[in-house]
Amino acid sequence: MKAAFYKNHGSTDDITVGEFPTPDIAADEVLIRVRAASLNGFDPMILQGTTELKTPMPMIPLGDCAGEIAELGSDVKGWSVGDRVCPYPYIPGEGMTGETRLGVAAEYARFPASSLMPMPDGLSFEDAASLPIAYGTAYRMMIERAKVKEGEKVLILGATGGVGVCALELAKSKGCEVIACGSSAWKLEMLKELGADHVINTSEEDFVQKVRELYGKPRMTGGGGVDVVINYIGGDTWVKSLKCLTPGGRMLTCGATAGFNPTEDIRYIWTYELNVMGSNGWRPEDQVKLMEMVAKGELKPYIHKTGGLEDVASSIQKLIDREAFGKIIIKP
Numbered sequence: 001m002k003a004a005f006y007k008n009h010g011s012t013d014d015i016t017v018g019e020f021p022t023p024d025i026a027a028d029e030v031l032i033r034v035r036a037a038s039l040n041g042f043d044p045m046i047l048q049g050t051t052e053l054k055t056p057m058p059m060i061p062l063g064d065c066a067g068e069i070a071e072l073g074s075d076v077k078g079w080s081v082g083d084r085v086c087p088y089p090y091i092p093g094e095g096m097t098g099e100t101r102l103g104v105a106a107e108y109a110r111f112p113a114s115s116l117m118p119m120p121d122g123l124s125f126e127d128a129a130s131l132p133i134a135y136g137t138a139y140r141m142m143i144e145r146a147k148v149k150e151g152e153k154v155l156i157l158g159a160t161g162g163v164g165v166c167a168l169e170l171a172k173s174k175g176c177e178v179i180a181c182g183s184s185a186w187k188l189e190m191l192k193e194l195g196a197d198h199v200i201n202t203s204e205e206d207f208v209q210k211v212r213e214l215y216g217k218p219r220m221t222g223g224g225g226v227d228v229v230i231n232y233i234g235g236d237t238w239v240k241s242l243k244c245l246t247p248g249g250r251m252l253t254c255g256a257t258a259g260f261n262p263t264e265d266i267r268y269i270w271t272y273e274l275n276v277m278g279s280n281g282w283r284p285e286d287q288v289k290l291m292e293m294v295a296k297g298e299l300k301p302y303i304h305k306t307g308g309l310e311d312v313a314s315s316i317q318k319l320i321d322r323e324a325f326g327k328i329i330i331k332p
């Protein structure tokens, strides 16, 4: 089969497109003809080898896909060749697709039948492939963990990425006032089009100062600041985010694009009785819910660009250079 792959950790120059062995399937697995795949924030990290995860080599990148069943393992029941499916990409015992198991930037991919989810009618392969990792993670973080409510002020850092755009869409759907951060003017325009009430250009403005201009400095006696900060950036944004929260506010994290061991200042946590909350991944039922929401027109994944396997390297480079917005789709 044709696939995009790399033989060692490195840069996007190490990614080539060529022939790769079509995966053999076990009795309880299916072979999926990949019709659409999408990039995520972890793709540059896995390519560069900056996580502590053990990646098989040669490695095919990307974790999210949607497609049709091309072949069934001998024990697989209840599925047929041609069924449209969107797999749950975390496989117990193997880990995340595109991290510790071969990814889906290929014509075919192997998945256990137990990971498959049927695609509702009316849901395109491109939209389905946008959903699992980024939209699933944003759904759990905003709805199940942060439980954002109407009228709350929500500050989203890195709102321009896959998780961020969905977090913005979900916060708006719940009636929140959203302050969305991005690093360039064209991305801020797109955030406004998606409904952001305020935008902050983090390459020009200090977001702590901007939040204080909008809502006042948080006061121990109450008031000032925002109710929720969505921070999967980490690094030097961590303590600054604590300084934006109103007493009793919540800071949510699901990642650390700019560093996982930032300086901490616990004075803010106790003084303002802040709640630092983790959110990890999503549950299969969240993915089903998201597919239904998109099929019914209640949510629209934001697809910035669509390309073929030959565009995998340049697309990962766009994430590294912070030139992407929302989701990038690859159609092998």
Ligand SMILES: NC(=O)c1ccc[n+]([C@@H]2O[C@H](COP(=O)([O-])OP(=O)(O)OC[C@H]3O[C@@H](n4cnc5c(N)ncnc54)[C@H](OP(=O)(O)O)[C@@H]3O)[C@@H](O)[C@H]2O)c1
Residues within 6 Å of the ligand: 039, 040, 041, 042, 133, 134, 137, 157, 158, 159, 160, 161, 162, 163, 164, 181, 182, 183, 184, 187, 202, 232, 233, 254, 255, 256, 257, 258, 279, 280, 281, 282, 319, 322, 324, 326
């Ligand atoms: N725990 C989980 O299950 C889980 C699942 C999915 C994702 N995640 C994590 O969530 C984060 C976001 O994922 P994603 O797929 O949305 O990534 P993404 O599409 O690459 O978006 C991340 C956004 O962060 C900003 N950014 C990038 N590098 C930055 C840096 N060095 N400093 C500050 N801002 C930076 C960029 O926006 P601007 O350039 O506009 O600022 C970018 O749009 C990642 O850390 C990822 O690992 C975790």
